[in-house]
Amino acid sequence: MNKKKRNVIDKAHELFIIQGYHATSIQDILNHSGISKGSFYNYFTSKGELFKAVFNLIQDNMESERDKLLIGEDLTDKDIFIKQVSFMMELSWKNKIIQLIEDVFASNDPDLITFIKQSKYFYLTWIYERFLNIFPKNQEKYLVDCAVLYTGMMKNMMHTSKALNRIIPVPQMAQYCLDRVMTILDDISRKDIHLFVRENINQLHPQLNYNDFFNNEFSIATLNVKKVMEKQLAPKAPKLTTYLNLLYFIQEEIMNKNEDSKHFLIESALTTLKTGSEFNDTNEFITYEQILANMKYYPIA
Structure with a gap:
């Protein structure tokens, strides 16, 4: 998101909390964010559209x-x-x-x-x-x-x-x-x-996307692989710590929908996980790998 636009959203959020939505005017927002009226309307068609952006940002965070x-x-x-x-x-x-x-x-x-x-x-x-x-x-x-x-x-x-x-x-x-x-x-x-x-x-809400990256199916698949790893490897085995860290890394990157994340980093972590002979042929890991494939993440050949 454009930094100036994000600043307007953040400043409007501050005013909405202090003054309320109804009592906050566009001029208040212009003064508080330090932008011109022209710049404001380049980003938002109305105060209502700005409110939606503030509300969505709160919800996303x-x-x-x-x-x-x-x-x-x-x-x-x-x-x-x-x-x-x-x-x-x-x-x-x-x-x-x-x-x-x-x-x-x-x-x-x-x-x-x-x-x-x-x-x-x-x-x-x-x-x-x-x-x-x-x-x-x-x-x-x-x-x-x-x-x-x-x-x-x-x-x-x-x-x-x-x-x-x-x-x-x-x-x-x-x-x-x-x-x-x-x-x-x-x-x-x-x-x-x-x-x-x-x-x-x-x-x-029929518009809701149930195929969101951090969905129920992916969450359960991650948990199942974690349980298999813990069952197949000794509790204090160094490899278990490594594999769990990789599993958590993939989960966090996908969950956070981090725009700066490199696609190949997730695929690289998946590639390393796939070398785990203790669990890579289990139904749980195969299911996990297929779900990631559906998200367009594949082991590096």
Whole structure:
């Protein structure tokens, strides 16, 4: 991204946090970022378009840092999920996301309101995808309901604690809500009842790209290869450390979508991994390699 354009986004973000979206004028943004009106309109067609850029940048940074918490960890670990949720909630409060959203609705801008309504379903989808990691396969058809319930619980817990001026640690709320959802999941699984299905998630935002680099399939494949490595190699074997570092390097580079990353570095790391005779002919590694091939990453011949 152009450095000057990024500076305008960052400066507008500062003003939106301090003053709110509605109270911040384009002239305020021009003064704070030090650019001319002509330059501003070269980058953005309106203040609303600038808001979208600010909001998307917040979301991208949040998702990147959230997903870093998974590197080298077990996707089924509920404690890691709680850490991720807590991180997102705390960053949302820091960036006054709720206040910004309320400002947008107060602005009566139809385009921005539609943008916000679509954006909020990405969080619901992420919760659902993580529940697929955490809970057993035989409970899968009940997890859309559980994701809806969890996001609603967390939202209202946060709002109520703020309204009452009660300081409740976010991890405590996240764990409390997860425990309640687990109880509900056992109940609806036993009774075989649910209101929503996976297709409903897709209908909420059909434009969502489920083939994103850091997707569920790639995450699970990475975890499976990690488990095979740990099983086949002695815990303190130098080669295990080397292979795990290479595995984490590939995961982090793909996860971060780093534009400066060199394609050949990922392929070079994959090439070295492929020399691991202890695991390179396992189904787990073959699946992992195929997923990377689908992303256009291949071992160097």
